[in-house]
Amino acid sequence: MTPDLKPQAQPEAHITVRDLTMAYGDFVIQHDLNFMVRRGDIFIIMGGSGCGKSTLLRHLIGLKPPAKGQVYFDDISFWEAEPEEQETIKRGFGMLFQSGALWSSLTLAENVALPLGEYTGLSPAEIGEIVSLKLALVGLAGFEEFYPAEISGGMQKRAGLARAMALDPDILFFDEPSAGLDPISSRRLDDLILELRESLGATIVVVTHELASIFTIGNNSVFLDPESRTMIAGGDPKILRTESADPKVRSFLNRGEP
Amino acid sequence: MTNPADTPIRQASVGYTQPEADCLLVRLAGSWTLKEGIPSIDEFSRRITGKTPIRQIRFDGRDITRWDTSLLAFLTRLMGQARQQGMTPDLDGLPEGVRRLLDLAAAVPPKQNTGRGDTQTGMIAQIGAITLEYLRGAPEMVRFLGEVTLSFGRLLRGKAQFRRTDLLLIIQDVGPQALPIVSLISFLVGLIVAYMGAVQLAQFGAQIYIANLVGIGMVREMGALMTGIIMAGRTGASFAAQLGTMQVNEEIDAFRTLGISPMDFLVMPRMLALIFVMPLLTLYSDLVGMLAGLLVAKTTFDIGTFEYYHQTVHALDLTQFAVGISKGTTYGILIAIAGCLRGMQCGRSAQAVGEATTSAVVTSILFIVVAASVLTIIYQQLGI
Numbered sequence: 001m002t003p004d005l006k007p008q009a010q011p012e013a014h015i016t017v018r019d020l021t022m023a024y025g026d027f028v029i030q031h032d033l034n035f036m037v038r039r040g041d042i043f044i045i046m047g048g049s050g051c052g053k054s055t056l057l058r059h060l061i062g063l064k065p066p067a068k069g070q071v072y073f074d075d076i077s078f079w080e081a082e083p084e085e086q087e088t089i090k091r092g093f094g095m096l097f098q099s100g101a102l103w104s105s106l107t108l109a110e111n112v113a114l115p116l117g118e119y120t121g122l123s124p125a126e127i128g129e130i131v132s133l134k135l136a137l138v139g140l141a142g143f144e145e146f147y148p149a150e151i152s153g154g155m156q157k158r159a160g161l162a163r164a165m166a167l168d169p170d171i172l173f174f175d176e177p178s179a180g181l182d183p184i185s186s187r188r189l190d191d192l193i194l195e196l197r198e199s200l201g202a203t204i205v206v207v208t209h210e211l212a213s214i215f216t217i218g219n220n221s222v223f224l225d226p227e228s229r230t231m232i233a234g235g236d237p238k239i240l241r242t243e244s245a246d247p248k249v250r251s252f253l254n255r256g257e258p
Numbered sequence: 259m260t261n262p263a264d265t266p267i268r269q270a271s272v273g274y275t276q277p278e279a280d281c282l283l284v285r286l287a288g289s290w291t292l293k294e295g296i297p298s299i300d301e302f303s304r305r306i307t308g309k310t311p312i313r314q315i316r317f318d319g320r321d322i323t324r325w326d327t328s329l330l331a332f333l334t335r336l337m338g339q340a341r342q343q344g345m346t347p348d349l350d351g352l353p354e355g356v357r358r359l360l361d362l363a364a365a366v367p368p369k370q371n372t373g374r375g376d377t378q379t380g381m382i383a384q385i386g387a388i389t390l391e392y393l394r395g396a397p398e399m400v401r402f403l404g405e406v407t408l409s410f411g412r413l414l415r416g417k418a419q420f421r422r423t424d425l426l427l428i429i430q431d432v433g434p435q436a437l438p439i440v441s442l443i444s445f446l447v448g449l450i451v452a453y454m455g456a457v458q459l460a461q462f463g464a465q466i467y468i469a470n471l472v473g474i475g476m477v478r479e480m481g482a483l484m485t486g487i488i489m490a491g492r493t494g495a496s497f498a499a500q501l502g503t504m505q506v507n508e509e510i511d512a513f514r515t516l517g518i519s520p521m522d523f524l525v526m527p528r529m530l531a532l533i534f535v536m537p538l539l540t541l542y543s544d545l546v547g548m549l550a551g552l553l554v555a556k557t558t559f560d561i562g563t564f565e566y567y568h569q570t571v572h573a574l575d576l577t578q579f580a581v582g583i584s585k586g587t588t589y590g591i592l593i594a595i596a597g598c599l600r601g602m603q604c605g606r607s608a609q610a611v612g613e614a615t616t617s618a619v620v621t622s623i624l625f626i627v628v629a630a631s632v633l634t635i636i637y638q639q640l641g642i
Contacts, residue, residue, distance in 0.1 A: 061515050090517040101508035105424075115516050118419055163512075 448550030472551030486589030498618030501601025536590030
């Protein structure tokens with residue numbers, strides 16, 4: 001008999017990754033990943049360039065099926081679920097892409113309004129109010145009628161966040177949120193992420209290698225190693241910095257100092 | 259007083275001496291810059307592989323006036339040669355900066371097994387690889403067609419999600435905005451058909467049959483074909499570029515993560531727009547072509563307007579129009595499929611968008627030509 005691999009009912013487990021192997025064709029990027037994200041965590045996926053951080057994120061948000069292994073949301077295995085159930089799970093996600101990924105043919109207001117229009121029964125007037133509110137939360141009040149090409153990269157990223165928050169998601173995913181931002185904007189984004197966790201109670205998963213962000217916001221993490229192609233550490237990055245058994249992890253978290 | 263800038267800069271030079279029988283001293287002097295090129299190491303190779311065995315290689319770089327990467331390239335080449343002979347040159351005589359840069363370049367060994375490199379494959383293997391590449395494309399196309407069909411099913415059940423305004427904007431873009439180019443090409447094609455036919459028909463005194471030739475030619479074949487080719491270049495390319503850029507910007511991923519099907523939201527409105535617009539454009543093209551025929555008949559062969567009109571009406575019936583319009587609509591569907599398929603398959607770079615656009619036009623035209631032949635044969639067999 002095959003052992004029951006389903007995780008035990010742990011009330012706080014929100015996302016559980018079991019024996020996940022990621023590959024492009026025959027080329028294995030990471031193998032045997034096992035970690036758990038608790039409800040309300042700000043979970044950091046970190047590691048050197050090219051180790052597969054963004055690819056792991058694509059597996060978590062349902063864009064790329066794993067070569068092997070499972071991703072559980074609560075206790076539902078995403079990649080074994082029926083398409084309808086997958087859609088329901090995905091509806092609880094908000095995702096901020098590296099470039100913002102705003103739909104370029106729509107205004108900022110239309111970008112934020114689109115998911116609301118698709119998945120809620122709100123009237124256009126109510127949607128308009130919510131859109132203004134979400135844009136105001138990211139400091140973009142008054143930019144409703146602008147097209148993505150008309151605003152700066154940092155503003156696009158914030159607008160992308162407003163869209164990701166449109167449906168008050170359970171889980172927010174961020175792909176390199178501070179890439180391309182100046183230190184002050186990047187700090188403001190960190191504050192915003194902390195604020196969102198406090199106010200919405202959302203679970204937050206962040207791909208980043210920005211040390212300042214990792215220590216400011218992260219309370220749990222996984223460290224992917226490009227050489228051995230698997231995870232070599234996990235847990236609170238502030239503790240890993242001094243107490244990790246692996247010198248690679250300590251060196252990474254101390255900017256190359258041993 | 260001498261300013262360094264005033265002293266004549268000597269060109270890079272290499273001299274070889276053998277202070278001891280088994281020791282080669284390489285003297286480097288002058289100005290080593292990329293502008294002047296990199297000196298050859300032939301003399302060096304000759305010396306270390308010569309009759310007298312060399313055990314030691316040393317450098318004297320005291321007379322180097324200035325240097326850049328050209329010196330490093332020369333030394334790397336030279337040291338590679340020396341290592342092949344099992345010797346490690348002694349770098350002490352070189353300027354400090356040069357030594358540091360050489361150490362830095364050697365610090366990280368070249369990555370092995372990157373899957374790239376000078377693996378030479380024979381022609382047959384290459385043909386095989388290209389064929390396999392094409393074969394891999396086939397299931398992707400079938401999957402895309404399947405997804406389009408499913409999406410169409412959702413549309414018929416009223417479950418497909420897309421914005422009506424998007425559909426109208428696309429219709430505006432592919433229809434009315436294409437009228438000038440469709441007018442021009444159809445007019446010229448009508449003109450050409452009329453002239454070519456008229457010259458032959460005049461030999462039999464049958465100029466009036468220009469009307470039949472142009473009418474049937476435009477309505478059954480040329481109107482649809484010309485519109486199809488224009489739309490392949492204009493609209494197929496634009497679809498592929500739009501969707502390809504959205505792929506690059508992760509906009510399509512953004513739809514997927516929200517659980518909105520890009521098929522429903524992006525591909526369906528484009529497909530519907532072409533299905534709606536192509537019959538109208540084909541009909542328009544037919545009329546413009548016949549108008550050009552009338553112009554030729556009137557000005558060159560003195561055929562009256564009414565006479566021409568009467569002859570055209572006599573030659574055509576609704577079946578001919580149905581044949582032409584059904585072809586035009588088919589081409590429209592094929593263009594939408596080719597354009598959207600290539601756009602959705604696009605990779606994540608600017609280069610890939612260009613390739614997707616080119617490939618969309620080529621695929622559309624290929625589809626159109628194949629469909630034109632197949633439909634013509636089918637209609638012929640059915641006797642329509």
